Amino acid sequence: MLLKSKTSITSLFILLIWFPSAAALSVKDQYQQYSEVKTALDELVLANHILYDQGALDGYGHISVRNPSNPQTFFIARSVAPSVVKLDDILEVDMGGKVLNDDKRTAYGERFIHSGILNANPTINSVIHGHAASTLPFGVTGTTLKPIYHMSAFLGEGAPIFEIRDFAKPSPDTDMFVSNPDLGAGLAKVMGNGNFVLMRGHGYAASAENIRKAVFRAIYAVQNASIQAEAMKMGKTQYLTLKEAEISKATIEKTINRPWELWSERVRNQK
Numbered sequence: 001m002l003l004k005s006k007t008s009i010t011s012l013f014i015l016l017i018w019f020p021s022a023a024a025l026s027v028k029d030q031y032q033q034y035s036e037v038k039t040a041l042d043e044l045v046l047a048n049h050i051l052y053d054q055g056a057l058d059g060y061g062h063i064s065v066r067n068p069s070n071p072q073t074f075f076i077a078r079s080v081a082p083s084v085v086k087l088d089d090i091l092e093v094d095m096g097g098k099v100l101n102d103d104k105r106t107a108y109g110e111r112f113i114h115s116g117i118l119n120a121n122p123t124i125n126s127v128i129h130g131h132a133a134s135t136l137p138f139g140v141t142g143t144t145l146k147p148i149y150h151m152s153a154f155l156g157e158g159a160p161i162f163e164i165r166d167f168a169k170p171s172p173d174t175d176m177f178v179s180n181p182d183l184g185a186g187l188a189k190v191m192g193n194g195n196f197v198l199m200r201g202h203g204y205a206a207s208a209e210n211i212r213k214a215v216f217r218a219i220y221a222v223q224n225a226s227i228q229a230e231a232m233k234m235g236k237t238q239y240l241t242l243k244e245a246e247i248s249k250a251t252i253e254k255t256i257n258r259p260w261e262l263w264s265e266r267v268r269n270q271k
């Protein structure tokens, strides 16, 4: 009996060695062992460079992707500018915003934007946060950012605005950063089932079920903000109706690989 139980324990130990859980592996090991993680991380690095090149991010801002091997964690760069992100810079973070794998490098203070949105919506697998100047006037005036053309049809009936004062505790006066799980959850709540939210006096967050679509949405929402502001100066503006937005979103979002290839080629040629 004793021999049998010893054998079972030994077998279990061997099993654990042979089949370690994804969470127990470093980011580098997961990259090497899981092809879906390799694909996601290669795209994540490229997406950082594209978002900078296309003006959706600047020296600040970040993009995350849910871990394809473990939906309870996500990958995001350590605290560096998006344009210089490399594979070695990627951290793994849990849904509470805790950095895993005993990685002591400095993480983005606003990783809670990502944990909040990814945790609230299991269909979302990629989140982007940035401060693009064109989006700021909408967040501070309350003017609704609406789809001006088919490219940003996903804006639907308009982007909601996250007012940090409604969620900050104990005082509504903050440094404006979404720097804890409660603020991340508040932001996710305001975003709701939409995929874009303005952050008053700060910037925006975009989301999608994959990296390419999140990048597409961030870039075209930022462009929409510039075009809408110009159009509003000229007079009464006709936005896409809700039905037009719904139909054109379905059409245009089937084609997102086309601009992705263009944007990828541009940043590769810059190296």
Ligand SMILES: [Zn+2]
Pocket (backbone or CB within 6 Å): 060, 061, 110, 129, 130, 131, 202, 203
């Ligand atoms: Zn920010």
